[in-house]
């Protein structure tokens with residue numbers, strides 16, 4: 001099977017090989033953390049005292065600490081204002097991998113990964129999820145994982161596993177607004193026969209809509225992983241019956257990679273060897289929260305270029321510490337609806353993923369923030385806040401309307417309205433007022 005246009009990155013292949021022993025060790029640590037709870041807060045304290053306060057400018061001048069709670073909470077705006085403060089002094093002298101947030105809850109932000117951390121997230125994320133479930137590839141699987149992203153222009157790449165934990169991975173982009181593009185990817189998947197398909201709810205929704213069951217059955221995947229935002233129950237059920245595979249959710253952020261995934265009892269467990277989690281009241285009082293819920297604050301020092309200590313994620317949820325029926329001692333996360341990424345159903349019935357608007361900041365540098373709300377089946381309202389000193393003049397308004405309307409189908413009305421946002425932990429860039 002040859003995927004059209006498939007290529008690989010030579011630098012990636014070579015550096016992955018350098019880390020194979022260390023990555024293998026990381027996988028063993030993960031396995032043992034499934035039976036013995038790992039105290040990541042102690043590891044973070046040790047890392048802080050050992051290298052973070054020397055390496056990361058933000059903590060320059062800090063004395064050694066004895067508990068994570070001795071350190072301040074960090075929020076996204078601090079990093080956006082001054083990313084260098086949170087980046088290791090040695091960053092310039094080592095190979096870095098740059099990641100961009102999806103920008104579904106705030107303006108897109110770039111993060112630097114160390115080479116080791118990059119390979120850990122690329123090569124071990126799925127093996128960890130499969131390991132928690134006790135799943136291994138069948139002999140009929142030709143590749144280990146197929147990652148399908150909601151990015152129409154992304155070129156397919158292949159990754160070779162050097163750790164022995166996973167296997168060959170292929171990553172492709174798909175145009176979720178085109179049912180044919182979705183069917184084409186699944187037809188190729190039927191030839192590649194991946195053990196696991198990893199994707200997001202918008203792509204899975206598009207697959208559920210447009211892929212016939214005889215085609216899905218040919219893929220032969222054992223595991224479907226959904227990450228990025230909440231997976232609606234009806235899509236989960238439809239995907240499970242289409243592929244006759246186990247469907248699980250994973251929770252991750254661009255800042256940390258995957259930090260939690262579901263067990264066989266359907267509970268979302270934190271990877272205690274990857275992060276420490278706390279829950280605090282959200283930055284802005286949200287009266288709809290129940291008393292157990294709060295904003296998730298995550299600490300992970302695995303990325304030695306940008307370690308994050310007590311980082312406000314903006315995600316709302318609760319964490320349970322009682323032992324789960326599956327036997328795993330790690331805490332269980334219950335995410336609240338705040339992270340649901342909606343899809344827009346257009347008048348023709350096509351399901352449109354608003355993540356297709358994520359290039360808006362790059363195309364219109366004068367925009368500070370925007371929000372897209374589907375108010376009617378054929379109507380989108382776009383609220384726009386400019387950067388300071390900028391203005392929405394008629395020409396900008398026209399170009400912006402063309403940008404949004406051009407991605408939609410004819411007949412959908414786009415209205416641009418200047419706006420000033422009041423940010424809180426529940427800000428969502430894309431909203432639909434329809435069911």
Ligand SMILES: [Zn+2]
Nearest residue numbers: 263267324326
């Ligand atoms: Zn469990």
